[in-house]
Amino acid sequence: MTTPLDLDLLARAIDLSRLCPPSRTAFSVGAVIVDADGAVLSEGYSRETDPLCHAEEAALGKLAPADPRLRGATLYSSLEPCSRRASRPRPCAELVIAAGIPRVVVAWREPDLFVTGCEGIGLLAAAGVSVLELPELAASAREVNAHLLD
Template sequence: MSRVAGRGSPSPASEADRRWLREAIELSRRCPPSDTAYSVGAIIVAGDGTRLADGYSRDVDPRFHAEESALAALAGSGGGSAGLADATIYSSLEPCSSRRSRPRTCTQLILAAGIGRVVFALHEPPLLADCHGAELLGQGGVEVVEIADMARLVRDVNAHLLPPGADGG
């Protein structure tokens, strides 16, 4: 099942969406373990299907989130944020909208970068924060696609934080 947050009708996920999201979930398996943070992977893909950058939680800094890391990698490669309106960021978990460890949330960073589309598998469970990332991105004009039938894979990676039934899924 796929749905677009903040929009009226469901948007079908393409095979490419599923492939990139599966890769983001696989990246999340590389995350250093944490009892206080989710393991998340993120990949930024250009409108033409070219992989621009990727990252995962805690890959370069213990406070880094996956989307933040991917955006920093993109900026570091000279890719900047020019022309990202046609780009998609694939994130295993809904981008955060609340953050203690940094001044800007992943939702704010995505909006500031001008990325036009976000695809994720699992809404952030309310275990660590009250997240409204998908809603805020939709309000900001970003197309937000949830591929809920892949959420189980994200729950599996985060089983250390999400015992069965803890997130309602």
């Protein structure tokens, strides 16, 4: 079920994606992690810490891997967490699963531009993660990446 808080926090993730250094070879993505009460634990965006860093990876990297709050957390991402990547050994969907985050909310499924057939949502769901897609915010997430899609 979508709540006003889900819409606000996913809009915040999209706002964070606008901070990404431009790239012709990667999407600009923002991520927000909140605890069970909706308090922000961490935020991140693509290329925040290095040219290969993904948004979910940046946000998770600011928290201890064993942080107990992650077990009740929700991750908001402007783009579906990746299921494959060439730049790191573990894709973001696996990082989210390993962190124990039980709920993920996304605006936009990854198009077949850099990786054909992204299966991030499927991997999360198969691991028991509740995934909510809010397509009403997909246009805003796509707009940040319009330079890649034209």
